[in-house]
Amino acid sequence: MSKLKIGLLFGGRSGEHEVSINSARAIAKALQSDNNQNKYEVFPIYIEKNGVWQATDIAQHVLDSAQPLSSDTATPQQLWQFPPQVTEIDVWFPILHGPNGEDGTLQGLLELMQCPYVGSGVLGSAVGMDKIAMKTAFAAVGLPQVNYMAITRAQIYSNPCVFPKLCDEIEQNLSYPCFVKPANLGSSVGISKARTRQELEKALDHAASYDRRIIVEAGVIAREIECAVLGNDNPKASVVGEITFNSDFYDYETKYTDGCSQMCIPAAIPSHISTQIQEMAIKAFTAVDAAGIGRVDFFYVESTGEVFINEINTLPGFTAFSMYPQMWQASGVSFPELVDQLIQLALERHT
Known part of the structure; x- marks a missing residue:
């Protein structure tokens, strides 16, 4: 052959x-x-x-x-x-x-080429990339999330009299600390942590420089847990892993600077919490219509036992040392086997 x-x-x-x-x-x-x-x-x-x-x-x-x-x-x-x-x-x-x-634009082009491709289609990619649409999809299937507000660039800049009222509303609904994020950027780009009104105003301006749609999330004291998903219509979840880091939060610099973050696979959490996270990961994967590959991130509040879904990444980092392949390695799937399975899943989805 x-x-x-x-x-x-x-x-x-x-x-x-x-x-x-x-x-x-x-x-x-x-x-x-x-x-x-x-x-x-x-x-x-x-x-x-x-x-x-x-x-x-x-x-x-x-x-x-x-x-x-x-x-x-x-x-x-x-x-x-x-x-x-x-x-x-x-x-x-x-x-x-x-x-x-990974936002559906490239996937649309590949669809027009009528050729199989690895990963989610147009819908799954677009919803998985847009944090506001993603959270709406998660809410529709009952996945628990931290409190958040979706706002637009126009709300920040269109009327100087509106901006203070917007900040008042954020403070009342979410309090501090809170996280301000562009809706359509990956890998922690443009994200800021706000602890005061001054930091909030600066964070909103910063996020709006990247995107016209912005999300503000309530801060939570939690451990950051991740789970890898592999499959199409019958996806499977890997063992779960934990990301720990030395900085105030998991920003872009921390994520990609050697020694600033560490992976623990499998995560040292109760078995029933691991099972719950795996089930939630598959539910999230299905909710956005993802395919092939996906990494789902969670907040685990150890003091209460609560688990909140954070986001799904439909095209996660894929070096041999990235979290996604490492979690599958710990689940018994080697890196070359994982790449092979993803190609076979692309062929399966195209038939």
């Missing part, structure tokens, strides 16, 4: 460009190891920060060097031209984190 040609699509126009490159490097290695090398042929395709698609030697160079290209402004002609190799792809493996990668 001829090998399946896997279009490893990475890079992209989000702030997580470098993370995507590292994920792609790990996946490429897994596709060339064990039994995978007899089943798959890797076609790396790199999207520059300016949106231009590159293949063959250029894409391979970025994979090998782990360094992005220094991109200039692209012309419309460059943006509209895909490498000829795209016509040879049997299955796409997109590993673009953040906007224009």
